[in-house]
Amino acid sequence: MKCPSCGCIDNSKVVDSRPTEDYSIRRRRECLECHKRFTTYEIIDEVPISVIKKNKTKEIFDPNKIISGLRRACYKRPVSEVQIAGIVSEIEADISNSLKREVTSAELGNMVMAKLKEIDEVSYVRFASVYREFKDVETFLRELKMLTENKQ
Numbered sequence: 657m658k659c660p661s662c663g664c665i666d667n668s669k670v671v672d673s674r675p676t677e678d679y680s681i682r683r684r685r686e687c688l689e690c691h692k693r694f695t696t697y698e699i700i701d702e703v704p705i706s707v708i709k710k711n712k713t714k715e716i717f718d719p720n721k722i723i724s725g726l727r728r729a730c731y732k733r734p735v736s737e738v739q740i741a742g743i744v745s746e747i748e749a750d751i752s753n754s755l756k757r758e759v760t761s762a763e764l765g766n767m768v769m770a771k772l773k774e775i776d777e778v779s780y781v782r783f784a785s786v787y788r789e790f791k792d793v794e795t796f797l798r799e800l801k802m803l804t805e806n807k808q
């Protein structure tokens with residue numbers, strides 16, 4: 657990465673980063689040498705992201721799985737397809753930006769839950785109940801109680 661102002665190489669930090677529609681990431685970088693800012697479009701690494709599941713097996717990160725999970729959780733809730741797609745692309749970008757090539761299914765689930773919680777709490781609880789496989793009604797109610805208490 658070369659700074660267009662002073663020409664120094666690989667001496668910049670990312671100040672903002674967001675996915676574009678054509679599988680690249682738009683990054684605002686700041687040169688640590690001359691402090692000028694510039695924009696780059698970086699192709700998302702071809703290396704796919706692997707998800708390590710609970711039973712230690714790996715599978716390729718599949719955004720469609722998250723989308724279908726989210727659709728189920730958001731059924732008849734005021735959450736649009738655009739918001740669902742937004743959650744998924746944010747998560748993909750977060751993983752790409754972290755430069756990790758592997759995430760555990762637990763990390764992935766937590767990322768989804770954190771984003772969903774801000775959009776719609778009912779959908780969040782639904783997603784969490786499937787995802788965390790609440791063993792009994794009590795665990796489920798505890799989660800609900802935590803949610804309501806956090807609000808006050």
Ligand SMILES: [Zn+2]
Nearest residue numbers: 659662687690
């Ligand atoms: Zn520079």
